[in-house]
Amino acid sequence: MRVLKISGIVVGCLVAAFFVLLLAVWLFVNPNDYKARIEQDVKAETGRDLVLAGPLRLSVFPWFALRLGPASLGNPPGFGSGPFASIQYASLSVKLLPLLRKQLEIGHVEVNGLDLHLLRNARGQGNWQFGTGTAPAAENAAGASQPGGSGEELRNVAGVAIRSSRVSYQGMVIEDLNATVGRMRSAVPVPVDLKLRLLTRAGAEPLDLAARLDLVRAASGEQYRIEHLSLSGTWIPKPGMAAVPWGLSAPQLSLDLNAQTAGVPSFAARLASAQVTGSLEGTRMVDAPKVTGTFRLEPLVLRQWMSEVALPVPDTRDPQALSRFAASGDFAYGANAARATSLDVQLDGSTLRGAAAITNLTTEAMSFDLALDHIDLDRYMSVAPAPARAPESKPTALPTSSLAHLQLSGTATIGEATVERLKLSEVRVEVDSNAGVLHIDPASAQLYGGAYLGHITLDARASVPTLRLDQSLTGVDVAMLLKDFDNIDRISGRGNVTTELTGQGATSDALLKTLSGRITANLANGAVEGLDLWYEINRAVALTERHPMLAGKNTGRTTFSVFKASAHLKDGIATTHDLDIASQDLRITGEGTANLLTDAIDYRVQAAILKGTAGGMLADVPLTISGTLTSPSVRPDLAELAKAGLQQALKGNREELQQTLQNRLKSLFR
Helix, strand or coil: CHHHHHHHHHHHHHHHHHHHHHHHHHHHCCHHHHHHHHHHHHHHHHCCCEECCCCCEEECCCEEEEEECCEEEECCCCCCCCEEEEECEEEEEEEHHHHHCCCCEEEEEEEECCEEEECECCCCCECCCCCCCHHHHHHHHHHHHCCCCCCCCCCEEEEEEEEEEEEEECCEEEEEEEEEECCECCCCCEEEEEEEEEECCCCCCCEEEEEEEEEEECCCCCEEEEEEEEEEEEECCCCCCCCEEEEEEEEEEEEECCCCEEEEEEEEEEECCEEEEEEEEEECCCCCCEEEEEEEEEEECHHHHHHHCCCCCCCECCCCCCCCEEEEEEEEEECCEEEEEEEEEEECCEEEEEEEEEEECCCCEEEEEEEEEEEEHHHHCECCCCCCCCCCCCCCECCCCCHHHCCEEEEEEEEEEEECCEEEEEEEEEEEEECCEEEEEEEEEEECCEEEEEEEEEECCCCCCEEEEEEEEEEEEHHHHHHHHHCCCCECCEEEEEEEEEEECCEHHHHHHHCEEEEEEEEEEEEEECCCHHHHHHHHHHHHHCCCCCCCCCCCEEEEEEEEEEEEEECCEEEEEEEEEECCCEEEEEEEEEECCCCEEEEEEEEEEECHHHCCEEEEEEEEEEEECCCEEEEECHHHHHHHCHHHHHHHHHHHHHHHHHHHHHHHCC
């Protein structure tokens, strides 16, 4: 009993002495006396200027606490004279009694008015990197490796609070940063709440963000788990517009720093009325990140969503276009590439399936393999027709500037399509672009009872781009094609048309002015509209014979059984030497030119009137065709009539010729 009593007295004296010591420290030690020393030591160790402008306050029980502010820490050399970080107020407390057992228990950490300026110089160094000497590093390593040393595990932090703070990095700024972190313990969920306002660049509309999650760290190892993740906020697309809500949630997110893996079994994101769900997994997250996952965009009214996020909504010909949009697929990122596979994209009633990829993120090389079942592109065209271009207005520029760096290869197919009223099926296009040269080879389609095959090359390597077009139409109903293409009804028939053309220029006008090559046409059982050659022949014969024209009127149409012609193009002028149009009683041959820039035409033709099935020729009438392609004018060539002595040639065949003309005129009006 006596021993116990003596022990109790000793312990009591020690405790009393300890508290007397703490009281003495609190009464007689003024931390502000050490401000200059602290600033000098920080300068010596880091090369940065520490300014403790505000007072330092110290408390000793039950927490050893330090409070300071305002204060600032400067940038390292080479990052300017401004501060790296400044605070208005900060406090840190450490529990005393656990320190006696070599355990570090930190109380609440509070920071108010933090202003952190993160910068990176031209060499890639950040101003947040602190250089340390060899000795301190060795001490830290030794401390971390020794039980009970300065590297002893952080057992407990009562909480962290950051208020009214700001962080900037290059042009990006986080404002109104407020964060709270609950009591931190291993293997126990730590609640985290965060609010901030993000400005991605100067003058950009702010993005408000709020986050709520529970963070769990494994008792051993570098394994983390985030539970009940919820991000939400608003975004203002344009000044004066209402804020657009957005959000992201995930029941669970796992991260293993040792294995370098990450996983999100499921997530859900939203922006305005758009809703996206999916999952993702990551490997080698530090060394060489690789991420794979799935996504699904729920059906939305695309027109409405575009309006919500301030995208221009086109005034389409079909007001019901852009009513439904949905998408799903798999994605992958890694090895300097990004890919989307198993794509299923639905726009209104059309479905696009396949894959697309950026095969090299550095060079932005792309590839694709896509199949579209059907689409009517005319539904999505503007309601108002495009205004005619005035002669003095700027010509349309070809997209050659971006072609120099475009690396693109792939195949696209379309089951059925309508483009500017053209109806196509079985469309297939293979594209390859590299080093300034674009090849569309081949491009094929079925249309109007026939087939199209094209080989197109645009070479933009030289200062003046070159376009080459090798195209063919086989067995096509020309009347239906031209009618749907541009409401043109100048010629009808079924047959073949081929083009082999080359042009140089950076604009559409320049190409037309330099267009050279060859066009051939071979049609059967059709008609040339706008030209009634029988009427003109009747007028020429009447003029020669000096008698009134036979009864009849200009029908504006010349039928044929065969239409053959070829044209050589040079600098936008098409020259024909082999025009050949034939029917039962008429054959027309000739030559001339057509100006593709002005539509002007100038042809000299010979109209041979035949004796039906008996063979032979009744007359050969010279005609001139001038004017424009849209408004041609046909006249007898009086000089040729006189020169050829047509009147003498008609004497022996007058009655038969008049009967042939009369029969032809009657047949036109049956």
